[in-house]
Amino acid sequence: xITRRQLVLAIPALxxxxxxxxxRIRAAQVAVQTFxxxxxxxxxxxxxxxxxxxxxxxxxxxxxxRDELEHQIHCQCGCNLDVYTCxxxxxxxxxxxxxxxxxxxxxxxGHSAQEILAAFRSVYGERVLMAPVxxxxxxxxxxxxxxxxxxxxxxVAALMRRWKSHATxxxxxxxxxxxxxxxxxxxxxAAVRHDR
Amino acid sequence: MILVxxxxxxxxxxxxxxxxTVSFAGGQMRRADLIESGERAIYATLAMVVLASLGLxxxxxxxxxxxxxxxxxxxxNLPKIYTITAFWGGQSGSLLFWALILSIYxxxxxxxxxxxxxxxxxxxxxxxxxxxxxxxxxxxxGSNPFERLDWIPxxxxxxNPQLQNPGMAIHPPNLYLGYVGTSxxxxxxxxxxxxxxxxxxxxxxxxxxxLLAWFFNTVGIVLxxxxxxxxxxxxxxxxxDPVENASLLPWLVNTAFLHSIMVQEKRGMLxxxxxxxxxxxxxxxxxGTFITRSxxxxxxxxxxxxxxxxxxxxxxxxxxxxxxxxxSTRLNDLKSNAQLESMISREAAFLYxxxxxxxxxFSVLWGTLFPIISEAVRGNKITVGPPFFNTVNIPLGxxxxxxxxxxxxxxxxxxxxxxxxxxxxxxxxxxxxxxxLFFALGVHNxxxxxxxxxxxxxxxxxVQEFYKGVIARHRMYGESRLIALPRLIARNRRRYGGYxxxxxxxxxxxxxxxxxxxxxxxLTLNAGDxxxxxxxxxxxxxxxxxxxxxxxxxxxxxxxxxLDVTRDGKPAGVITSEKRQHVxxxxxxxxxxxxxxGIKGSFKQDVYVVLAGVRGVDAAEIRVxxxxxxxxxxxxxxxxxxxxxxxxxxxxDRQRVQSGYAAVLKPQHVPERxxxxxxx
Numbered sequence: 056x057i058t059r060r061q062l063v064l065a066i067p068a069l070x071x072x073x074x075x076x077x078x079r080i081r082a083a084q085v086a087v088q089t090f091x092x093x094x095x096x097x098x099x100x101x102x103x104x105x106x107x108x109x110x111x112x113x114x115x116x117x118x119x120x121r122d123e124l125e126h127q128i129h130c131q132c133g134c135n136l137d138v139y140t141c142x143x144x145x146x147x148x149x150x151x152x153x154x155x156x157x158x159x160x161x162x163x164x165g166h167s168a169q170e171i172l173a174a175f176r177s178v179y180g181e182r183v184l185m186a187p188v189x190x191x192x193x194x195x196x197x198x199x200x201x202x203x204x205x206x207x208x209x210x211v212a213a214l215m216r217r218w219k220s221h222a223t224x225x226x227x228x229x230x231x232x233x234x235x236x237x238x239x240x241x242x243x244x245a246a247v248r249h250d251r
Numbered sequence: 252m253i254l255v256x257x258x259x260x261x262x263x264x265x266x267x268x269x270x271x272t273v274s275f276a277g278g279q280m281r282r283a284d285l286i287e288s289g290e291r292a293i294y295a296t297l298a299m300v301v302l303a304s305l306g307l308x309x310x311x312x313x314x315x316x317x318x319x320x321x322x323x324x325x326x327x328n329l330p331k332i333y334t335i336t337a338f339w340g341g342q343s344g345s346l347l348f349w350a351l352i353l354s355i356y357x358x359x360x361x362x363x364x365x366x367x368x369x370x371x372x373x374x375x376x377x378x379x380x381x382x383x384x385x386x387x388x389x390x391x392x393g394s395n396p397f398e399r400l401d402w403i404p405x406x407x408x409x410x411n412p413q414l415q416n417p418g419m420a421i422h423p424p425n426l427y428l429g430y431v432g433t434s435x436x437x438x439x440x441x442x443x444x445x446x447x448x449x450x451x452x453x454x455x456x457x458x459x460x461x462l463l464a465w466f467f468n469t470v471g472i473v474l475x476x477x478x479x480x481x482x483x484x485x486x487x488x489x490x491x492d493p494v495e496n497a498s499l500l501p502w503l504v505n506t507a508f509l510h511s512i513m514v515q516e517k518r519g520m521l522x523x524x525x526x527x528x529x530x531x532x533x534x535x536x537x538x539g540t541f542i543t544r545s546x547x548x549x550x551x552x553x554x555x556x557x558x559x560x561x562x563x564x565x566x567x568x569x570x571x572x573x574x575x576x577x578x579s580t581r582l583n584d585l586k587s588n589a590q591l592e593s594m595i596s597r598e599a600a601f602l603y604x605x606x607x608x609x610x611x612x613f614s615v616l617w618g619t620l621f622p623i624i625s626e627a628v629r630g631n632k633i634t635v636g637p638p639f640f641n642t643v644n645i646p647l648g649x650x651x652x653x654x655x656x657x658x659x660x661x662x663x664x665x666x667x668x669x670x671x672x673x674x675x676x677x678x679x680x681x682x683x684x685x686x687x688l689f690f691a692l693g694v695h696n697x698x699x700x701x702x703x704x705x706x707x708x709x710x711x712x713x714v715q716e717f718y719k720g721v722i723a724r725h726r727m728y729g730e731s732r733l734i735a736l737p738r739l740i741a742r743n744r745r746r747y748g749g750y751x752x753x754x755x756x757x758x759x760x761x762x763x764x765x766x767x768x769x770x771x772x773x774l775t776l777n778a779g780d781x782x783x784x785x786x787x788x789x790x791x792x793x794x795x796x797x798x799x800x801x802x803x804x805x806x807x808x809x810x811x812x813x814l815d816v817t818r819d820g821k822p823a824g825v826i827t828s829e830k831r832q833h834v835x836x837x838x839x840x841x842x843x844x845x846x847x848x849g850i851k852g853s854f855k856q857d858v859y860v861v862l863a864g865v866r867g868v869d870a871a872e873i874r875v876x877x878x879x880x881x882x883x884x885x886x887x888x889x890x891x892x893x894x895x896x897x898x899x900x901x902x903x904d905r906q907r908v909q910s911g912y913a914a915v916l917k918p919q920h921v922p923e924r925x926x927x928x929x930x931x
Contacts, residue, residue, distance in 0.1 A: 118773075122771065122773065127638070129634045129636065135490065135492055135636070136485055136490075137636070139771075139773075140485045140486065141485075142863065143771075143773055143861065143863045143872070143874035144483075144484045144485045144486070144846060144861055144863060144874070147843040147844050180631070180632060181631055181632070181633045181634075182632040182633055182634050183634070184633075184634060185634055185636035185637065185638050186634070186635065186636055186637075186638035186639040186642070187621075187625070187633045187634075187635065187639065192625065192628060192629055193625070193633070196617070196618070196621045196624075196625070196635070196639070197639070197642065197643065199614075199617055200610065200613060200614030200617055200618075200643050200647070201643075203610060203613050203614075203617075204606065204607070204610040204613075204614075204647070207606045207609070207610060208606060211602055211603070211606055214591075215591050215594055215599065215602075218590040218591035
């Protein structure tokens, strides 16, 4: 059996040994903690989104509608924000202004919101949308929480039914009387009065 | 001191490993000496972790840039308060901070149970020691804050500017206190499962810890929202970012547990469910940490990718496997004593409430993981942002709010028609009247309208409960109503503290509903230019640019705009917004520029101004957002925290005995004159 003295001596010795164990030192690689996202260069992640203008094109939407549309497009700089919010929040980002310019060009070319979103999707893929399109596999994403809740509700209902039937058979029937003796009730009353 | 700190970490690891080994062995062999040795080793681990923490703080405050962590997260010109808080500003420091809190909590748990729960304690200390071993091993071998550089830089990189905010100084500690707080109930649950002592004993021991974790988690989340709102500049306080979601998950599960524990205490039901919730809250806390550290999911909050993520993944897998095994092999011991008698009863209402809370937790988890699932199944990267989470969670949130109003009105065991009529008539009438009133006032957004309607139901329910209690005391004791109210709360803190939390929830929901009336404007202003815009209330706001100013202060170069603001033609003050470029002590830029938002707040709405950029010399690009009811989010959060404090506040033994006696009586059979003082 290890004595207390042995333990007291052994643990610091092991600690010193472990601390002296050679460790890799990577001098140049300083850990970076990001809170605005990686802030990728526009050159790395930006891809132009263009469509030919419609004949006799007029702007297809108001500025407010365009801003609303930009709320549905995911800025690709790595910030997790939409294009509108990113470009109006952080002037360090060069991606969202470029994507905004594409939206402006498409709006000026007379394209509708759906056409603009489709154009962005064809260039960047589905990740450019702030929420998955509601079709195919994505429907599972939207419905699964409700399916799970429904399944939970069914399980709870089944459990309750079982409990209820079980309670009818073996449970203690509801007593029409107070579940305490007269003396207990008197003691409770006295205690409550004393407890003012 | 720094060397002592570094060595202490290793000693702490060995101490924790010793504690785990001898505690479990002592429990199995029923050897008091081993059990005592294990407990002492936990106290020794605490001492060692405190030494290690002091070592890191010493390194930070003495600007020892030979240490990689110090060079990465501080600079010579960083204000002292942020030099101190840089302790948890980076990965390895925050892991050490986690270990510090866990060792403090563990020591407190052991100390407060030194004469109680003795059958459970060897396994409690063993489990806590194992968690400590994991964290200390991760720190020592995977992310050591004392790692040295092979050269000494003249200055450090500095702390991320967005962490240089009072909110960020206190938000992470609160969140960690919440996360780590789930470890203690988890340890008790494991101990109860191992010893098969699954009666109410372990529940009584963990309730206060679960409350503590819930309290700090609540405060941490609200402070995080406040920090995001004032510091990040994107105009909101909740973006459904994976890391935000990760903090919400244990909170939701813990909230469910704090409700369902009442059913087990009063009726001996939901034993399996309660164990599952306690374990899940802890596992979700670890999952949240895994998300933050692994880089598996893209997040604005993520720490740099590191191998630590794999450690957390492995720990998570092992913890899930062990707890699943323990629960599955003890199902017989987890059978309930009592059975449900009616679907319209308080215990059934708690079940519905739990179902929705866990449903929301599932939907948040599902949405957070869906990009990974989609990529795995379809090879297709997708983004799951706020539109998805709002679509899924708004209906569930409204359902939860509705249940918050209904639950407290239903009696335990079985509610009679007369009881329901008596209890519901005023709250339902209030809710319908409120809904119609808000509709007439122009609130036609359905989720917002339902939010205010259900909110009114909850408020009326709570007011009715308080009113009945006060009147009962007034009649019984002749107390004035002003005296009766605090005494009523003091007599049954759990019940009435809980109602205060419910009021806080209503206030937060009302504030969320206000987002339906948010207005944003994107303006470009030269010096002397003005623009007028209209908010959701119909007020006309004019913003006149006083021009751009540039100056240096402390550790930053500032570009600022000042705007003269008028509302409906009347002066409404000046709002300034800044862009800050932080620099090191040699004047070299350290991070990307950060935003300092200008906010003119009131209880009605915030006018939120962000200087997005400067075009040319003097053309300011600004975003003006009218954010309705934001202050109510902070107020609601404070109310929830106050309610939590009321519930946690210790009761005198005399009171505890009496409320315990009252609680075992059947509510429907208690004499008519004291109905509202019985049961919670």
